[in-house]
Amino acid sequence: MTQVESKPTTNDTPFVPIEKIVALCKRRGFVYPNSEIYGGVSGIYDFGPLGVELRNNIRRYWWWSMVQLHDNIVGIEGAIITHPRVWEASGHVENFVDRLVDCKNCKRRFRIDHLPEENVIQNKCPECGGELMEPRTFNLLMETYLGVVEGERMQTYLRGEACQNIYLDFDNVVKSSRVQIPFGICQIGKAFRNEVTPGNFLFRQREFEQWDLQFFVHPSEMLQWFDYWKEKRFEWYMGLINHKDRLHFREHGPDELAHYAKQAFDIEYKTILGWQEWEGIHWRQDWDLSRHSEYSGQDLSYTDQNTKERYIPWIVETSGGVDRTFLNLLLDAYEEEPDPTGKEPRTVLRLHPALAPVKVAVLPLQKNKEELVTTAKNIHKKLQRLMVSQYDDVANIGRRYRRQDEIGTPYCVTIDFQTLEDRTVTVRERDHMTQVRVNIDELPAYLLERVTWQ
Ligand code: ATP
DSSP states (O other), X not given: OOOOOOOOOOTTSOOOOHHHHHHHHHXXXXXXXXXXXXXXXXXXXXXXXXXXXXXXXXXXXXXXXIIITOTTEEEOOOOSBOOTHHHHHTTHHHHOEEEEEEBTTTOOEEEGGGSOHHHHHHTBOTTTOOBBOOOEEEEOOEEEEEOSSTTTOEEEEEOSSTTXXXXXXXXHHHHHSOOOSSEEEEEEEEEEOOOSSOBTTTTBOSEEEEEEEEEEEOGGGHHHHHHHHHHHHHHHHHTTOXXXXXXXXXXXXXXXXXXXXXXXXXEEEEETXXXXXXXXXXXXXXXXXXXXXXXXXXXXXXXXXXXXXXXXXXXEEEEEEHHHHHHHHHHHHEEEEOOTTSSSOEEEEOOOTTTOSOOEEEEESOTTOHHXXXXXXXXXXXXXXXXXXXXXXXXXXXXXXXXHHHHTOOEEEEEOHHHHHHSEEEEEETTTOOEEEEEGGGHHHHHHHHHSOO
């Protein structure tokens, strides 16, 4: 897919406040607070008509580039509920905890690992300077129950991370498809965490969606594949953002590394919240398959067809979030620029055209001229079969362009009086507001080339 053009940023380029994105999302139907009429639920959101389009495009593009384009990668879709022993084997029952403190004075709550060191040492609230209470430990797994009869119900969990299904299905995938090491299994799926400090809109939620690649390798090839996927995933995010200087790697320090990990990197993106994790690249070694072999009693080792060597494969994991991608892309794309005609500023979402929720808007110049309206509706009906198209004849053409700019529609097609004479339409591009005349018969190909990934 073509890269988004770089938008050079300087130290003075302001970061977009999260509130602007929250307001846009609500106003234009991207994201709504869940159960809003009952007062909402902290850390849980619903996606509206435009949000679901954007989200689907983001998911599909990940799947296309990770699964469809790789002969040695397959996909699965695992269930949200698994056997409870899975979470013992994975270590989540014992270790999936956050330690948090409350401020005695302002009652704010903080994760200890997110507090500046001096506040931890001085036991002082970073917001009001008040005294902090004794730290408490919380497990993040969400419990649920299977069965109807009290006393016979089995307690289990909504999955705390999506990737466990991949380890559980590893042996089935090897036996039922023709994959051979090195190969990968991908999945996109919901995860649930009782986050103690949900917030910052979609950034930290209690129900969210992850995308994972678990890439299985021979131990002798671990380093080369780790480097390969680290670079590949970085390039993938880089291709989607305007502010190229706001993406970097952060290497995990020795105190953050799991005991089996030789190295780990976060791909981080800088927003008004500072540098924050977008995706993690993890060296998981043989930890997951060994633990599930041990806890289930099933041997999850792999036999090389050629050498007959039998071993537990090592794993490179790339694990990112659909919702964080959604939020980061909106923060990256949002811009308010002065109106060249001196009226209100223009709000524009510079989303990659292939991800934009609406690809084209079809606009008759005037709604009281029947011929213009009929031609425009016919064009819209044709385009609708190929891409998400919107027909709009309400308000003057300038306002209609603005409405589309604000939701990131890359192209607007205007049907005017010249159209009736020579069958050409005006195609107006979102970012530079340039306009070209295109013949109606060539319009589908013209747009498809620009709004699909290939
Ligand atoms: P953090 O340190 O921010 O809590 P994490 O290291 O626990 O994240 P992982 O368990 O590695 O995150 O999850 C992989 C990805 O899932 C993250 O990179 C992020 O994009 C996404 N993610 C994790 N927790 C949340 C959440 N509560 N809400 C939204 N997305 C999340």
